[in-house]
Amino acid sequence: MQAFDELVERRGTQSVKWDDLATRFGRADVIPMWVSDMDFPTYPGIPEALAERARHPLYGYTTKPPDYATVIGGWLQRRHGWQPDPDALVHVNGVVRGLATAVASLTEPGDTVLVLSPTYHPFRDITEHQGRHLLEVPLVWDGTRYVMDFDAVAAALETQRVAAAILCSPHNPVGRVWTRDELLRLGQVLLDHHVLVLSDEVHCDLIYPEYRHIPFASLSPAFASHSVTFVAASKTFGLAGLQTSVAIIPSATLREPFVAMQDALGSGLVNTFGIAATMAAFRGGDRWVDALMAYLAETRDLMLQYCAAHIPAIRPVPPEGTYLAWLDCRALALTDDELSRWFVDQAGVALTGGSDFGEAGCGFQRMNLAMPRPVVEQALAQIAAASSRP
Ligand SMILES: Cc1ncc(COP(=O)(O)O)c(C=O)c1O
Numbered sequence: 375m376q377a378f379d380e381l382v383e384r385r386g387t388q389s390v391k392w393d394d395l396a397t398r399f400g401r402a403d404v405i406p407m408w409v410s411d412m413d414f415p416t417y418p419g420i421p422e423a424l425a426e427r428a429r430h431p432l433y434g435y436t437t438k439p440p441d442y443a444t445v446i447g448g449w450l451q452r453r454h455g456w457q458p459d460p461d462a463l464v465h466v467n468g469v470v471r472g473l474a475t476a477v478a479s480l481t482e483p484g485d486t487v488l489v490l491s492p493t494y495h496p497f498r499d500i501t502e503h504q505g506r507h508l509l510e511v512p513l514v515w516d517g518t519r520y521v522m523d524f525d526a527v528a529a530a531l532e533t534q535r536v537a538a539a540i541l542c543s544p545h546n547p548v549g550r551v552w553t554r555d556e557l558l559r560l561g562q563v564l565l566d567h568h569v570l571v572l573s574d575e576v577h578c579d580l581i582y583p584e585y586r587h588i589p590f591a592s593l594s595p596a597f598a599s600h601s602v603t604f605v606a607a608s609k610t611f612g613l614a615g616l617q618t619s620v621a622i623i624p625s626a627t628l629r630e631p632f633v634a635m636q637d638a639l640g641s642g643l644v645n646t647f648g649i650a651a652t653m654a655a656f657r658g659g660d661r662w663v664d665a666l667m668a669y670l671a672e673t674r675d676l677m678l679q680y681c682a683a684h685i686p687a688i689r690p691v692p693p694e695g696t697y698l699a700w701l702d703c704r705a706l707a708l709t710d711d712e713l714s715r716w717f718v719d720q721a722g723v724a725l726t727g728g729s730d731f732g733e734a735g736c737g738f739q740r741m742n743l744a745m746p747r748p749v750v751e752q753a754l755a756q757i758a759a760a761s762s763r764p
Contacts, residue, residue, distance in 0.1 A: 378414050378669040381746045395724060405723045405745075405753045410546065410698060412612040412744035416655075417662035420611060423654035424647055426444040436646040438465060439653060446620055449493060449656035450605070453579060453663075456592035458603075462624040464633060465649075467641055468617040469576045469604045470756070473540065474500040476572050476602050476621070480628060481506055485537035488530065488569065490522060492731035492738070494546045501540075509536060512734045513548060520548040520691070522556055531567040538570040543590060544577045547700045547731050547740040549693025551585040554593070561590060561597050570628070573628075576619070579610040581695040591624065599625040603760035607655035610663055612744075618648030620722055625712050670697050673743050673750055680751075684758040690741075697744035704737035706761075713739060720760035723753045 384392045391411045396402040437728050439445075443460030451457040466472035473496075481487065482504040489497050491510035501508045513520040530536065541560070544551045550559075564571055573590040581587050591598040606619035625630040636642035674692070677699060681690050689702040703713055710729040717725050717739060728738030743750055 378666065379746045380415070381749060382413065382415055382526060384413065387388070390668060396502055398642035399683070399718050399724045401718060403722070403757070404718055407742045407745065407750075407753060408724045408726045409738075410696075410742055410744075411614055412697065413749075414744065415664065416611045416613065417659040419624060419654045419658045419662075420613070420651045423650045427647060427650040433646050436644045436649060438644055438649065442649075442653070444510070445653055445656050446605075450589070452591070452660065454587055454589050456589045458598075458622045459624055460593065461626075462622050462629070464621040464623055464629065464636075465642060465644055466604070466619045466621045466636070467643070467645065467648075469574060469606055469608070469619045470496045470500060471617070471620045471641060471707065472602075472604050472619055473572055473574060474504070475635050475639065475641065476632060477501055477504055477506060477538065478639075479631040480570055480602070481537040488527070488536045488539040490527075490542070491733070492547060492728065492735035493540075493542050494574070495730045495732075496510055497540050497542075498732075501595055506537075508719060509534065510732050510734070513545075513550075516521065519694075520545070520550055522552075522560055524559055528563050531563065531569065536567065536569050538572055539564050541571055541573045541590060543573055543575050544581065544587065544693065546577060546696055547698055547726075547728075547735070547738075548691055549696050549698060549700055551581055551587055551694040554588050557588055558593060561593060565596060565600055569600075571597070573603045575603055575605050576609050577696045580667065580670070580697055582667065582674065583695070585694045587695065591622065601626075602628060607652045607659070611651070611655045611659060613648070613655070615652050616645060616648035616651050618645050618652045669747075670743060673747050674699070676747065677741075677743060677750065677754065680754045683684075685754070685761050687761050688757070697742060699741040699743055700728075701739045701741055702737065703728075703739055710736055713737070716760070721753075721757040722760075722761070723756060 391406045391409050447457045486507040486599045487501045488509045514523045527714040578587045591601050603622040608614045691700040726740040728735030
């Protein structure tokens, strides 16, 4: 049995993924493969750091440790070959909060924000709920993978004034790890039109062995100074409940209004446990992440082979990064609501409906593979059984 094969009981821990099943899906007895949250016990250095911090019985307002920038920069350098200027690092309480703060401080009400769809659904909330327009430019399926439609992006920028673009890199839900050429081409067209780039790189450590993540801001000084990048230990190490992330804002012209907006919103305070966990992760979690990705790569391959052999009606898009699988279920010929109900009621698995990610996701479902492999195998067997029933 491999380390990641152990299933730890999470019910009763106020886990959104497990304890909200009945509320969200109408049934608690399904395999939860929806929200992007891992079921693996984290890197042991993290609970050790948390236990040590918890032993000190004072939990007042907390500041960043002196080696904050060195440790985070060291991780980014080791993992992605990019060491941002220490002054560029701004603590944020979660990536979505950071993106919302960037939209609030660096764009104006009525402005348009571009995304490549289908895409992570909170991007819609943080723009439209703040009075910005969301412009979705669909990704294109080229027969083997999703690619950016540069002509459509350029055409959109010619016809409307776009203030910012939210880049999801790697891309949730389609699992692309954007290549250097793709990022250079997209970045150039955006910069030519003075579009600010908000690069959500929260999945950047979850890259399958044959791919490489390129931080957008690492590509050139101009890209760096026209962008805000978000990273965190949260997806990589399963720390989402600690809501601790980093915004990297090399340009002082962008950083100052961003920080002023954090002050205006009363956000940006350091969570005592979140910072302890993040520092422990980025100090010593390298080998744990390497082992995690090797395990997830085997699970991904198993899922791809299993679907090809036993569930021909469901065609998974091979992910290059993230532990999320984007499943093309259009051959089942069901509406989106019917499809989600089919997975819950017939197969006993809870997935995320594709249309949550925009129109471009209709007919698809997103499956979270970050579970012990025996559980993934069980889920696939249940889906196969459901799909072979008349
Ligand atoms: C692309 C992307 N951004 C942000 C988040 C959430 O980040 P946070 O919990 O730090 O707000 C997720 C979570 O699934 C995500 O997939």
